[in-house]
Every structure is written in structure tokens, then in C-alpha cells.
Amino acid sequence: MNPAVLLVGLVFIPLVAALVAVILPVRFRRPVALLGALAWPLxxxxxxxxxxxxxxxxxxxxxxTPPLGIGWRLDALGLVLLWVHALAGIAALPGAWHRFGPKVVAAAPFWPLWLILSTGVNAALxxxxxxxxxVSLELTTLxxxxxxxxxxxxxxxxxAMRYLLLGVLGSLMYVLGVxxxxxxxxxxxxxxxxxxAIRDVALVLMLTGLMVKAAIFPLHVWLPHAYGNAPGPVAAIMSAVVGKVALVALxxxxxxxxxxxxxxxxxxxxxxxAVAIVYGALAAYMQPRLKMVIAWSSISQFGFLMLLLPLASQTAFQGAGFHLLAHGLAKAAMFLAAANIVTVLGSDSIRHLPGLDKRMPLEAFTLALGGVTLIGLPPSGGFTGKWMLLTAAWEQQGWFWLVLIALSGLMSAAYVFxxxxxxxxxxxxxAVHELHARPPKITSxxxxxxxxxxxxxxLYPHPALELLGRGLPGGAS
Amino acid sequence: MSGEVVFVLAAAAIFGLGVHGLLTAGHIMRKLLALNLMLSAVFLLLIVVPARIDGLPDPVPQALVLTGIVIAVSTTAFALALMVRLFRRQGHAAIHPDVDPRMLGHVTGRTSAGPQEEHDRGSGSR
Known part of the structure; x- marks a missing residue:
């Protein structure tokens, strides 16, 4: 059998599960959605x-045949992001299961939407x-x-409203370029x-539109509020893949x-x-709420992914692709931990953090491990990604990028520490702080x-690096 | 040829007007109207520009515009529903242009998460 046929399942399993969930009574939606969300990663x-x-x-x-028909293609980069999507999505499921139970009003729309988000992300990849x-990016945004x-x-x-308005502005600029x-x-x-034959105008329009969707620095304004105020599992999946899908498209x-x-x-x-890296890190350092710190850190980390454009070598692509992978996993983990902290403390204001390592050690440990990847300390995945980017800058004697990447670790360290x-x-x-009911241990x-x-x-970067080694930079390098 | 230029210029002008409206209007309804204006400009451009490749009309952009209209209608409907929700919650349908004070604040000391914040969180998981 041609393995390409399996691509159909990546989009249609979550789509069909979403449609089935919509027509079922509310109490059946959660199990159906769980099945759908666990089936496509297989x-x-x-x-x-x-x-x-x-x-x-x-x-x-x-x-x-295209252009009237629909063509799909799965390459190494798409595969890496699909894995991030699958892993972050599965890890978010226990928290979502706990929070959006049948008695919760928001559970009725949540579960079908969760699957439709997966449909849109997979179709865009x-x-x-x-x-x-x-079309897929629009589905994802909605x-x-x-x-x-x-x-x-x-x-x-x-x-949500700001994200919608800016997201649609971005997609209109993109489609105008198309x-x-x-x-x-x-x-x-x-x-x-x-x-x-492609003129710069079309290129700039498409890139600008996608930069709005990916929240690249001057066009990032929607992101901190959206991630900082979204329910925990949603913030996790969004930080892991939704912005990155637009970036991969870029x-x-x-x-x-x-x-x-x-x-x-x-x-x-x-x-x-470069400005995004510095500005995002400074802003993250100033935030009074844990989820806002993590959200601003995303803007800083997305800056690294833009460095691929000037570096434009195979090594740089391996680095940026690996950074995408490591950051997606770490960021989703940190948002899930923050969601549990919000549930237990009733707030994620950093005033409430002191002593948290005693009361919620698993969450504190998760934040620390995620922070290690964000800073890029060895042996984390974040280190491998940044190291490859450094190597690429060294090879091309791009001293500015070299110094920037080296210093950025310190700035990430500032907000993490x-x-x-x-x-x-x-x-x-x-010593005493009013604690709400603890979510089940499996979420932690x-x-x-x-x-x-x-x-x-x-520690084991080779499979992903080897895959990415055959990927993108084509004519441009 | 010159007829096309008129349409293209019109599309550019309408798109620009829409961007201006989207960024400056206060009421969300006005923003949505501006968004729909931009959509019309994109559709106009998609229909007009590719037609010049040869004499016959090209079916592909028309198919694209049809898809685009479907997306535009559903996006607008969804945005209107969201606007109504926002209106019911805060009593008016505008996005506060100023930065939320909770997002600023200083390192530790005084914050931020006041009673409003707690209230917002609490009502999320009714």
C-alpha cells in the first residue's frame, strides 16, 4: 500500500471525530474526542x-490535479511539527479531560473545537x-x-477578539500576495x-501576513494576551504548534x-x-504573571526561528528545525504546569510562587526542566538547536548572529531564573495559602x-537531525 | 488594459481603506465592516488580475474567490457571535486600546491580579 494514503487520516480522523462529537449529546463528546485525538497520532x-x-x-x-484539485505533501519539516503537535496534544489531554468535564458549560464546544484545531494544523502542514x-491556516485560527x-x-x-481581527488581517495580506x-x-x-517572476510585493505581502499569524516581533501584539488568558491546555497546544505552523509556512x-x-x-x-529575541526576553522578565512570562518567552524564542532566513544553510535549518521541536515540547509542558498552578492557587501571579516547590514539586520541576530547554543548557534539546545555529553562524562568519545567539541564552536565563x-x-x-482542589496527578x-x-x-538528537538534514534550504543557500 | 488598471487601483484603495478602518475604528462592528471591505478588495483583485493572461476568463481564481467568500461569511458570523459575547460580559463592544495594566507591573511587589482577575478566572470553568 502506498503510505501516502495515510495522510488522509491525519486530517480526516480529527475532522470526522469532531463532526461525530458535534451531533452527539454533550456527555459523549469527551470520550469521542479523546478517541479521535489519540487515533491520528498513531x-x-x-x-x-x-x-x-x-x-x-x-x-x-x-x-x-492542482490547481483545481488538492495536493498534499509531507516532508521532514512537516513530520517534525506533526510529532510536536501529537505529543503536546496528547500531554494536554489529561488536563483538558479534567477541566472540561460534562458538567462544564464550555465542554460542549471545547471538544469538537479541539479536534478541528488538530484538523486545521495537520492540513496546513x-x-x-x-x-x-x-484555507487551513484560517481554519486553525478560527x-x-x-x-x-x-x-x-x-x-x-x-x-480572542484581538487575535481574530489581527489573524484575519494577516491572512488577508497573505491571500492578496497569493x-x-x-x-x-x-x-x-x-x-x-x-x-x-514573483515580485517582491507579493513576497512581502505573504511574509507579512504569515508574520502576523506567527507573532513575529513587531506583529506579536496578540500573542501574550491570547496565550496568557487561554485555558491551560489551549495555551499549551497553541504555543506548541499554532504559531509555528505559520512560521513553517513562512x-x-x-x-x-x-x-x-x-x-x-x-x-x-x-x-x-534579533530584536524579537531581546525584546521578548526583557518583556518576559518584567511580567507579573507566570503565564505571561511563558507567553513572552515565546516571542523571544520565535526570534531564533527567523535567524534561519539570513543564515540560510543546511546546518542553520537543522538548528532551527530542532529548536522548533524542543521549544514546542518545553513550552507546552510549561503551560500545562502553569495551568495546574492556576487551578490550585487560583491565580498565576508570581507573588504566589514562593514555596511552590514544596506544595507542587512536580510542577516546579516541570517549569525548571522547560526552562533548561528555553535557556539552551546542555544536554537539553534547546542546546542542540542553538548549537547548530551557532555553528551555522560560525561557518558563515556571521559574527553579529553568533554574539546574539550566545548572549540570548543569558537573557533567557534571566527570566527563567x-x-x-x-x-x-x-x-x-x-506557609499557608488557600489551596483549591488539586487536579489529578496524571496531569502533572x-x-x-x-x-x-x-x-x-x-541526548538523542540524531534521528531528528538526520531527517531535517534532507529538508528545506534549497535554492537560497 | 487601462480598464484593468482602474480595477486594480480600486482594489488597492479599498484594501488600504479597510486596513485603516480595522486599525483605527473603536467599535468592533466597524472593525468587522472594514475587514469585509478588505475581503472585497482581495476578491476584486483575484478576479481581475489573472484575466489578463489570455483572452478567456480563468476558472481557478473564480474557484478561489468562491472558497474565499465561504470563509469570509463564516469568519464574519463567528466574529459577530464573539462580539455579542464580549458585549454581554463587559457592557460595550470595543476593545480597550490601552495596554492591560495587569500586563505591566513590576518585578514582584505590587501586582496586578486583583479581584477582577480572580473573578475572570473563576467564571471560566463554570
């Missing part, structure tokens, strides 16, 4: 074997043409906005045959669609990434396992 095992063997899988639906990418709004507070609703590309080349394929357009993007633009976007020092060493360790263990995984991939 397909990744045979797909990984197939991708490791023949690099890319392609599938064209019903014999309708598989999309082989620019327009299907738009599902993510609705998931944020399952927390009925004003803060969450406002964050229209221009089609007008110039007569093709919607992601790897354009006549790439030289890479693909940069390296595959545009033949020879101008160097000036590459340096400019790299510089934007602020949290850890407050938790473990603050003199005012509050799931977050801890995910954070451990982010460290373990640093």
Missing part, C-alpha cells in the same frame, strides 16, 4: 518510517499549494480563537516553476516559493528576529514527561 509511526525512507510523500485527491495553506473564548472572562474574550503570485506565474504550487515560501529572495530582505528579517528563584529561594515562603505527570522529552531529544 499514523505518524508508519509515516515516519516512510518519510525516513523516501523523503517526501505526495498525495493528489481524486485524480484532480500537509498543504502543497498556497491557497490550501490559506478554531484557536474559539478555544481561547471557552474561558468566558473578559480578558480571554478580548484576547493572488499576485497567481497573476504573475499562473500557478499556486508551493514550489513554483517560474519563481523568478520558511517554505521563503525557500521553496521564492526563487532568490533579496539579501537585504533576509538581513532585515533576521534583524527583526527569576521564576525559579522566586519559587525555591524567596525568603517569604508563605503528563507535563513533566513532555518537559523530560524536550531534554531527552537533546
Amino acid at each position: 499514523l505518524l509511526v508508519p509515516l515516519s518510517i516512510a518519510v525516513a525512507r523516501d523523503q517526501t510523500l505526495t498525495l493528489v485527491f481524486g485524480g484532480w 500537509l498543504a502543497a499549494d498556497l491557497f490550501n495553506l490559506y 478554531a484557536a480563537v474559539a478555544l481561547i473564548a471557552t474561558d468566558d472572562g473578559i480578558a480571554a474574550l478580548t484576547a 493572488g499576485l503570485v497567481y497573476a504573475q506565474t499562473g500557478s499556486l504550487a508551493m514550489d513554483q516553476a517560474d519563481a523568478a 520558511w517554505r515560501i521563503w525557500f521553496q516559493t521564492a526563487a532568490d529572495p533579496p539579501d537585504l530582505l533576509a538581513d532585515l528579517l533576521g534583524l527583526v528576529g 527569576r521564576i525559579l528563584a522566586l519559587t525555591c529561594f524567596h525568603p517569604a515562603r508563605r 505527570l503528563a507535563a513533566l514527561l513532555l518537559a523530560l522529552l524536550a531534554v531527552i531529544i537533546g
Whole structure:
């Protein structure tokens, strides 16, 4: 059997499960959604074997050739992100199961939306043409906005609204660029045959649109509020994959669609990434709430992913891809731990952190392990990713990027250690604090396992690096 | 040829107006109207520009626009529903342009998570 047929399952299993969940009474939605959310990751095992063997899988639906038909393609980069999606999604399930039980009003929309988010993310990772990418990204954004709004507070609703408005602005800029590309080349394929005809206007429009969706620095304003106010499992899955899907699309357009993007633009976007790294880390250091610290740290860490554009070598791609993987796992783990802290303490204000290592040791440990990956300490996965990026900068004698990447570890360390020092060493360790009911232990263990995984991939980086080694940078390097 | 230029310029102007409206309007309804204006500009461009490749109309952009309209309608409907929810919760339908004071604050000392915050969290998991 052609393994490419399995790609259908990645999109249709969560989609069908979502539709079944919608028509069922509320109390059946949770188990059906759980089945759906656990079923599609199983397909990744045979797909990984197939991708490791023949690099890319392609599938064209019903014999309708693109541009009218829908074509899908799975490459190494898509596979890595699918794994992040699967692992973070599974780790978020215990917390979601606990929080969105049948008696909770928000559970009725939550479970179908959760599956639709998975559908959109998987479809966006598989999309082989620019327009299907738009449709999938739109589906992802709408599902993510609705998931944020399952927390009925004003803060969450406002964050959801802002994310929706900016997200749609981003996708409109993107689709305007796609229209221009089609007008110039007569093709919607992601790897354009006549790439030289693509004008800078179209390229800049598409990149800007995707940068809004990926929350790259000057266009990041929606992210901290959205992640900081979303329910825990939603923040976890969003930080792990939703922004990164747009970023992967940006890479693909940069390296595959545009033949020879101008160097000036590459340096400019790299510089934007550099500012994002510094600004995000400083802002994370100043936040009064744990979830906001983690959210701002995402903006800083996304900056590294933009450094791929000026570095543009195979080593840099391996580094950036690995960073994507490690950051996704660590960040999801930290948000899940923060969600448990919010549940128990009733707030995630950092005032309440002192002494937390005694009361919630698993959560404190998860935050520390995730922090190790964010800083990029060996042997974590974050170290491998940053080390590869450093190597790439060294090879190209890009001293600015070299110094930046080296210093960024210190800045990440500042906000991570602020949290850890407050938790473990603050003199005012509050002896008594009103505690709410503790969520089941499995939610803590799931977050801890995910954070451990982010460290373990640093010990065994070869499978992922080898896969990524055959990936992106094509014409541009 | 010149006819096309008029349409393209119109699309660009409408898109620009929409961006301006989206970023400056206060009421969410106005923002959504601006968003729909931008959508119209994109659709106009998609229909007009590819037609010049040869004399015959190209079916692909029309299929794209049809898909785009479906997405636009559902996005607008969803945004309106979200606006109504926001209106019911806070009593008016505007997004506060100022930065939420809870997001600023200083390192430890005085914060932030006041009673409003607790209330918001609590009502999330009714």
C-alpha cells in the first residue's frame, strides 16, 4: 500500500471525530474526542518510517490535479511539527479531560473545537499549494480563537477578539500576495516553476501576513494576551504548534516559493528576529504573571526561528528545525504546569510562587526542566538547536548572529531564573495559602514527561537531525 | 488594459481603506465592516488580475474567490457571535486600546491580579 494514503487520516480522523462529537449529546463528546485525538497520532509511526525512507510523500485527491484539485505533501519539516503537535496534544489531554468535564458549560464546544484545531494544523502542514495553506491556516485560527473564548472572562474574550481581527488581517495580506503570485506565474504550487517572476510585493505581502499569524516581533501584539488568558491546555497546544505552523509556512515560501529572495530582505528579517529575541526576553522578565512570562518567552524564542532566513544553510535549518521541536515540547509542558498552578492557587501571579516547590514539586520541576530547554543548557534539546545555529553562524562568519545567539541564552536565563528563584529561594515562603482542589496527578505527570522529552531529544538528537538534514534550504543557500 | 488598471487601483484603495478602518475604528462592528471591505478588495483583485493572461476568463481564481467568500461569511458570523459575547460580559463592544495594566507591573511587589482577575478566572470553568 502506498503510505501516502495515510495522510488522509491525519486530517480526516480529527475532522470526522469532531463532526461525530458535534451531533452527539454533550456527555459523549469527551470520550469521542479523546478517541479521535489519540487515533491520528498513531499514523505518524508508519509515516515516519516512510518519510525516513523516501523523503517526501505526495498525495493528489481524486485524480484532480492542482490547481483545481488538492495536493498534499509531507516532508521532514512537516513530520517534525506533526510529532510536536501529537505529543503536546496528547500531554494536554489529561488536563483538558479534567477541566472540561460534562458538567462544564464550555465542554460542549471545547471538544469538537479541539479536534478541528488538530484538523486545521495537520492540513496546513500537509498543504502543497498556497491557497490550501490559506484555507487551513484560517481554519486553525478560527478554531484557536474559539478555544481561547471557552474561558468566558473578559480578558480571554478580548484576547480572542484581538487575535481574530489581527489573524484575519494577516491572512488577508497573505491571500492578496497569493493572488499576485497567481497573476504573475499562473500557478499556486508551493514550489513554483517560474519563481523568478514573483515580485517582491507579493513576497512581502505573504511574509507579512504569515508574520502576523506567527507573532513575529513587531506583529506579536496578540500573542501574550491570547496565550496568557487561554485555558491551560489551549495555551499549551497553541504555543506548541499554532504559531509555528505559520512560521513553517513562512520558511517554505521563503525557500521553496521564492526563487532568490533579496539579501537585504533576509538581513532585515533576521534583524527583526534579533530584536524579537531581546525584546521578548526583557518583556518576559518584567511580567507579573507566570503565564505571561511563558507567553513572552515565546516571542523571544520565535526570534531564533527567523535567524534561519539570513543564515540560510543546511546546518542553520537543522538548528532551527530542532529548536522548533524542543521549544514546542518545553513550552507546552510549561503551560500545562502553569495551568495546574492556576487551578490550585487560583491565580498565576508570581507573588504566589514562593514555596511552590514544596506544595507542587512536580510542577516546579516541570517549569525548571522547560526552562533548561528555553535557556539552551546542555544536554537539553534547546542546546542542540542553538548549537547548530551557532555553528551555522560560525561557518558563515556571521559574527553579529553568533554574539546574539550566545548572549540570548543569558537573557533567557534571566527570566527563567527569576521564576525559579522566586519559587525555591524567596525568603517569604508563605506557609499557608488557600489551596483549591488539586487536579489529578496524571496531569502533572503528563507535563513533566513532555518537559523530560524536550531534554531527552537533546541526548538523542540524531534521528531528528538526520531527517531535517534532507529538508528545506534549497535554492537560497 | 487601462480598464484593468482602474480595477486594480480600486482594489488597492479599498484594501488600504479597510486596513485603516480595522486599525483605527473603536467599535468592533466597524472593525468587522472594514475587514469585509478588505475581503472585497482581495476578491476584486483575484478576479481581475489573472484575466489578463489570455483572452478567456480563468476558472481557478473564480474557484478561489468562491472558497474565499465561504470563509469570509463564516469568519464574519463567528466574529459577530464573539462580539455579542464580549458585549454581554463587559457592557460595550470595543476593545480597550490601552495596554492591560495587569500586563505591566513590576518585578514582584505590587501586582496586578486583583479581584477582577480572580473573578475572570473563576467564571471560566463554570
